[in-house]
Amino acid sequence: MSTAAAAPDIPDAAADALHAREAEAFAAARPVSRRLGQEAQAHLYRGVPMHWMADWPTPYPLFLKEAGGATLVDADGHAYADFCLGDTGAMFGHSPAPVAAAIAAQAARGLTAMLASEDAAVIGRLLAERFGLPVWQVCATATDANRYALRWARAVTQRPVVVVFDGCYHGTVEDAMVRLGPQGQTLPRPGLLGQVHDLARSTRVVPFNDAAALADALAPGDVAAVLTEPALTNCGMVLPQPGFLDDVRRLTREAGTLLIIDETHTFSTGPGGYTRTYGLEPDLFVLGKPVAGGLPTAVYGASAAMAERMAEAHARASAAGGHGHSGMGTTLSANPLQLAAMRATLEQVATPDAFRRMIALANRLADGLEAAIARAGLPWTVTRLGARCEIQFRPTPPRTGAEAEAAFRPGLERALHLALLNRGVVITPFHNMTLCSPATTEADVDRLLAAFDDVLLQLTAR
Numbered sequence: 001m002s003t004a005a006a007a008p009d010i011p012d013a014a015a016d017a018l019h020a021r022e023a024e025a026f027a028a029a030r031p032v033s034r035r036l037g038q039e040a041q042a043h044l045y046r047g048v049p050m051h052w053m054a055d056w057p058t059p060y061p062l063f064l065k066e067a068g069g070a071t072l073v074d075a076d077g078h079a080y081a082d083f084c085l086g087d088t089g090a091m092f093g094h095s096p097a098p099v100a101a102a103i104a105a106q107a108a109r110g111l112t113a114m115l116a117s118e119d120a121a122v123i124g125r126l127l128a129e130r131f132g133l134p135v136w137q138v139c140a141t142a143t144d145a146n147r148y149a150l151r152w153a154r155a156v157t158q159r160p161v162v163v164v165f166d167g168c169y170h171g172t173v174e175d176a177m178v179r180l181g182p183q184g185q186t187l188p189r190p191g192l193l194g195q196v197h198d199l200a201r202s203t204r205v206v207p208f209n210d211a212a213a214l215a216d217a218l219a220p221g222d223v224a225a226v227l228t229e230p231a232l233t234n235c236g237m238v239l240p241q242p243g244f245l246d247d248v249r250r251l252t253r254e255a256g257t258l259l260i261i262d263e264t265h266t267f268s269t270g271p272g273g274y275t276r277t278y279g280l281e282p283d284l285f286v287l288g289k290p291v292a293g294g295l296p297t298a299v300y301g302a303s304a305a306m307a308e309r310m311a312e313a314h315a316r317a318s319a320a321g322g323h324g325h326s327g328m329g330t331t332l333s334a335n336p337l338q339l340a341a342m343r344a345t346l347e348q349v350a351t352p353d354a355f356r357r358m359i360a361l362a363n364r365l366a367d368g369l370e371a372a373i374a375r376a377g378l379p380w381t382v383t384r385l386g387a388r389c390e391i392q393f394r395p396t397p398p399r400t401g402a403e404a405e406a407a408f409r410p411g412l413e414r415a416l417h418l419a420l421l422n423r424g425v426v427i428t429p430f431h432n433m434t435l436c437s438p439a440t441t442e443a444d445v446d447r448l449l450a451a452f453d454d455v456l457l458q459l460t461a462r
């Protein structure tokens with residue numbers, strides 16, 4: 001249970017008043033975005049090419065002119081230090097030079113052909129060396145990769161059920177669009193549209209950091225896989241308690257259940273992700289977003305034992321006459337452009353040096369945020385995971401997704417985000433995540449810290 005309510009905090013009215021002032025300042029300085037938004041309303045749902053782009057805390061959508069390194073420039077010419085970084089898609093900076101060059105070179109040599117390009121074998125080796133799993137596949141998004149991982153898990157185990165942790169997000173994978181109900185039941189996630197089949201029939205939800213609850217969920221022997229991030233990063237941030245991930249591995253093995261580790265965000269931990277940094281042993285490993293430097297690409301890797309079982313399941317399905325219709329893979333998956341961008345990212349961009357730099361900056365940022373929070377006397381915490389930080393409106397780090405989500409303050413978040421944006425700094429719109437890229441500078445970090453200090457001053461002024 002959150003203890004945040006007992007401590008002094010920002011009243012909702014102060015947050016709303018700040019948001020109203022900042023909305024005026026935003027609009028006064030951004031006539032071009034306003035015009036582009038009005039034009040886009042004519043033929044785009046909600047006036048944007050993807051509907052959630054209208055969910056930013058701005059009075060109307062901010063339109064992008066260009067992005068490079070750790071800087072965004074909007075259509076009105078304002079430059080921002082970008083700590084959102086496309087919510088991890090641009091974790092290594094916008095258009096890193098080697099990736100941009102590789103894309104340009106490949107763009108002139110064929111975009112998609114349903115054939116493996118000459119980069120394919122190199123990609124496989126780079127992924128295996130880096131993450132420690134021997135067998136890989138490439139697809140378009142982390143959502144797809146998770147979907148395929150689950151399909152393989154069900155295919156090889158011949159079991160129907162999937163376990164996820166409360167507070168999870170693994171993309172728009174239906175099986176994981178769930179929350180834990182008050183009686184321990186599986187509920188569809190609030191906001192989910194068009195859901196027809198009952199997710200409770202095939203997904204069980206367990207609180208993170210609760211090994212006993214996981215053991216209960218696995219006990220019936222019908223669970224194909226546990227799908228989890230090593231730390232939850234989409235409900236604020238919840239780090240694993242010491243020993244919890246060992247328990248997850250032991251319990252899944254004992255139950256004959258596969259373990260799928262989704263590193264799409266926790267790749268921020270280090271060059272080999274959380275898995276390599278902390279020696280996890282997943283059966284399947286998923287990574288999307290930044291793996292090709294921001295081009296839509298994702299990968300999943302399999303352990304040797306898993307890969308053998310995949311081949312057996314594939315052979316069984318093919319023998320039954322279903323060759324080529326596995327339910328996995330989209331036409332543009334693993335195209336030459338993706339492979340070229342991924343090769344450049346893995347060989348030249350996501351290097352150990354880049355991670356050292358990103359993590360040092362993130363620590364400088366987290367130290368500064370903690371100091372500012374202390375100066376303002378606020379009961380908030382900053383949680384760190386390598387290059388990633390999360391400001392949470394509660395005095396102690398949460399242990400479960402429910403605790404983390406109970407600390408959400410939508411009104412306060414939108415005021416904070418918009419006020420930071422008006423001061424030339426962007427953080428993720430949906431909770432309080434910041435990410436440092438290799439292109440981020442100390443000056444960018446200091447700009448965020450100065451803006452944060454100023455916003456806290458505004459919020460706490462009586």
Ligand SMILES: Cc1ncc(COP(=O)(O)O)c(C=O)c1O
Pocket residue numbers: 087141142143144146169170171172229234262263264265288289
């Ligand atoms: C942990 C995790 N997995 C998967 C995804 C899905 O990524 P995409 O939207 O690129 O499919 C996300 C997106 O935020 C994520 O955070």
